[in-house]
Amino acid sequence: MTATHHKLIIIGTGPAGYTAAIYASRASLSPLVFEGSQPGGQLTITTEVENFPGFREGVLGPALMEEMREQALRFGAQIRTETITQAKLDVRPFRLETDQGAYTCDALIIATGASAKWLGIGKDEVLSRSGGGVSACATCDGFFFRGKEIAVVGGGDTALEEATYLTKFASKVNLIHRRDQLRASKAMQERALANPKMAFHWHKVVADILTATVETPMGDTVEKIRALQLKDTRDGSLSELPVDGLFVAIGHQPNTHLFKGQLAMDEAGYLHVQKGSTRTEVPGVFAAGDVQDHTYRQAITAAGSGCKAAIDAERYLEHVMVEGLARVLRHDPVELRGTCRGVRARVHRRRARDRVARLSGNRHAIGG
């Protein structure tokens, strides 16, 4: 399959990918951007975003991503809705294959993000998209549950951190965990266990999310969570827990399966980048956003690292060009000699032709 070549390819269109695209296209790198199966990334499954600077009244997640997309297009980024099925990073240029074609590039920015893990009961994911009171991000959505009773599922650092954060808003936070031992760090556990606004439900999983149809101020109707059906993991008994919101905090899955065995990553699959930069250990490959950050995971931090990746890629491409020129210069004597020989030969041939022409002209003149 013949491949089309681009100086820079960006994979992913969350805040990191779009920001990288905006910076790279303004730097005349004409990036090609692949938006994959979830254009706009995780923000397209949230509703209101109130903590992205510049929007004092807040902004809807999908609307924010649409603005970023239009901004990238305005500066000349090309965006393709194709899913990368294969990446080869051990060849130069790097080679990518999609379900529709093949592409090569001199530099690559990976901004494929991470996906929140859902409970696997279907309804949680649906309600998170429809504004039904389910979320996977306390920092994004905690504010909407001021004075309400909510639940958090999970027993790791994320769950306890999110639950503790949510006690600032909620009247009560119920932590639901499938065992009676938390996976979270001791310090995090101690803080959560001592928090008077928290209640712990051990040996419990969410079997179902019970909803009610409510009317919105706009006159529409929406399905909102009203309670959780909990199942005891020891005896299978069912119970009901009335809540207004559910936060699922059972981990994230970085979208890095394409790069397994090619790029260094931690146990959970997050890409390693060199400290203070977006460089991976393969020169010319950069990583930005949640795919390399399990700590902050915010739209604004992802956008910031997208900016860094574009600048790193631009510097890398300049360096490669300068190196290329230097290589030519280092070989200059040989190349110059060859070139000079060629020029001398051409001059010699032209002079010889002229002499022949002159002589034959003279002969004609003499003969004539």
Ligand code: NDP
């Ligand atoms: P973890 O994998 O550490 O924890 C996931 C939790 O969810 C576990 O308690 C697990 O239960 C539970 N779980 C998993 N699947 C299900 C399911 N289907 N139903 C119910 N419960 C489930 O993920 P985290 O996101 O918490 O943390 C990821 C990494 O990030 C960790 O290394 C963590 O230390 C780090 N981190 C650090 C922070 C910090 O230092 N401030 C903050 C947040 C994360 P079980 O225990 O039974 O397996």
